[in-house]
Amino acid sequence: MxxxxxxxxxxxxxxxxxxxxxxxxxxxxxxxxxxxxxxxxxxxxxxxxxxxxxxxxxxxxxxxxxxxxxxxxxxxxxxxxxxxxxxxxxxxxxxxxxxxxxxxxxxxxxxxxxxSPSAVQFFGGSGIARPQDLKGKTVALTSGDPYADVLPAFLKANGVPAGEVKTVSVQPAAKIAAVISGKADALVGFISDQGPTITEKTGKPTGYLLFSEWGVRTxxxxxxxxxxxxxxxxxxxxxxxxxxxxxxxxxxxxxxxxxxxxxxxxxxxxxxxxxxxxxxxxxxxxxxxxxxxxxxxxxxxxxxxxxxxxxxxxxxxxxxxxxxxxxxxxxx
The missing domain is CATH 3.40.190.10 (Periplasmic binding protein-like II)
Known part of the structure; x- marks a missing residue:
């Protein structure tokens, strides 16, 4: 209905x-x-x-x-x-x-x-093309953000053990800096927000894994x-x-x-x-x-x-x- x-x-x-x-x-x-x-x-x-x-x-x-x-x-x-x-x-x-x-x-x-625009975002050429490629990577997120809580479900839905992906908690405004500086390989955010900003700041293309395209729809x-x-x-x-x-x-x-x-x-x-x-x-x-x-x-x-x-x-x-x-x- x-x-x-x-x-x-x-x-x-x-x-x-x-x-x-x-x-x-x-x-x-x-x-x-x-x-x-x-x-x-x-x-x-x-x-x-x-x-x-x-x-x-x-x-x-x-x-x-x-x-x-x-x-x-x-x-x-x-x-x-x-x-x-x-x-x-x-x-x-x-x-x-x-x-x-x-x-x-x-x-x-x-x-x-x-x-939902929630996704894992990263630099193009980072070797990430599917959820399984996040093994051994560090992902920046904000603790308490409901979509950070969705990350484990996203990983589980795609057969990736949560323990094989390291996370680092930062303030929302610091996620972009974490990826640009190399502190993190990727971030959890909205594809309609951080990705285009990262590209403009660095001149480098970004990619993303949209949760909804990989089994987790909200x-x-x-x-x-x-x-x-x-x-x-x-x-x-x-x-x-x-x-x-x-x-x-x-x-x-x-x-x-x-x-x-x-x-x-x-x-x-x-x-x-x-x-x-x-x-x-x-x-x-x-x-x-x-x-x-x-x-x-x-x-x-x-x-x-x-x-x-x-x-x-x-x-x-x-x-x-x-x-x-x-x-x-x-x-x-």
Missing amino acids: LTSSAAVAAGLAVVLTSAACGDAAGAKGGGKEKVTLMLNFYPYGDHVPYYFGKTKGIFGRHGIDLKIVPGKGSNAVAQAVAAGKADFGVVDTAAVLTSADAGVKVKSIGSFFQT LGAGLVASDRTLARDPKLAASLWRATSESFAAAVKEPDAAVASMEGASPSLPSRTVLAEQWKRASRLLHTKRTASAAPGLNDEADWNDTIKLFAGLGVIASAKPATTYWKPVGE
């Missing part, structure tokens, strides 16, 4: 435009709802559709006056949304699950990256809303979902214009070349086999159940609960 879903608490957050709006689901302004979307991190290629939708007037046509602000990780964004400091947020699905299990009152209204980031907003203003959540879905479709159709729309988004914005490669990679990840013909952000309950089961099996969440514990479809 296909149903639309809310953006994952780990992936996208729409924050209220001012603290004064913090306990409301948006504020009226000029006939439109003022809504602040909090991203999961600093702006980069995954966020192209939001900026393009704003620039192209898609959110405006749905009655939303959108403000986009950076976040500091999916877990922090989920907490901000639940606390009424944000209307919606971009949150990764793994963080939606762990946040909800910890009592954070948020739900996804749709995963837009329905194939949903990625999407939009989240607080339980309070979903109860008080379900129409606003549905309008945001529809505008976001249209924005993703538009960004796929017009990638050059979509990337250009991010100009000036942040002092630390990646270069146009990196953004273009990041979005090119990210745009491959919008569907699963079950949702191949569906609109962006329209999820299948079976994909949610598969993701929940995997994370429960890894001990990331305590048990496999029904998908509706974490996900509230609002689209069509």
Whole structure:
């Protein structure tokens, strides 16, 4: 059964435009709802559709006056949304699950990256072409990151004993430096993030082993809303979902214009070349086999159940609960 879903608490957050709006689901302004979307991190290629939708007037046509602000990780964004400091947020699905299990009152209204971008990334020419080539290698990851917890499942699924792969834990921002310096042979991260940046910094091509292509499939980031907003203003959540879905479709159709729309988004914005490669990679990840013909952000309950089961099996969440514990479809 296909149903639309809310953006994952780990992936996208729409924050209220001012603290004064913090306990409301948006504020009226000029006939439109003022809504602040909090991203999961600093702006980069995954966020192209939001900026393009704003620039192209898609959110405006749905009655939303959108403000986009950076976040500091999916877990922090989920907490901000639940606390009424944000209307919606971009949150990764793994963080939606762990946040909800910890009592954070948020739900996804749709995963837009329905194939997770999580992967092992490395320099081309490193001798790594398949999971078995990681034997004897050192992989940089961040302890506590749910996708670092997926690495053992990825190795097991491909017949690689975990003890034959060394891991080194570093802060998220240090993973790129670890690979460039040679401290690590590879890193666990998003193919739509670190790889293109490493190539620009070094002039060397990078490769990756996408978890989903090697037997470990999970949903990625999407939009989240607080339980309070979903109860008080379900129409606003549905309008945001529809505008976001249209924005993703538009960004796929017009990638050059979509990337250009991010100009000036942040002092630390990646270069146009990196953004273009990041979005090119990210745009491959919008569907699963079950949702191949569906609109962006329209999820299948079976994909949610598969993701929940995997994370429960890894001990990331305590048990496999029904998908509706974490996900509230609002689209069509």
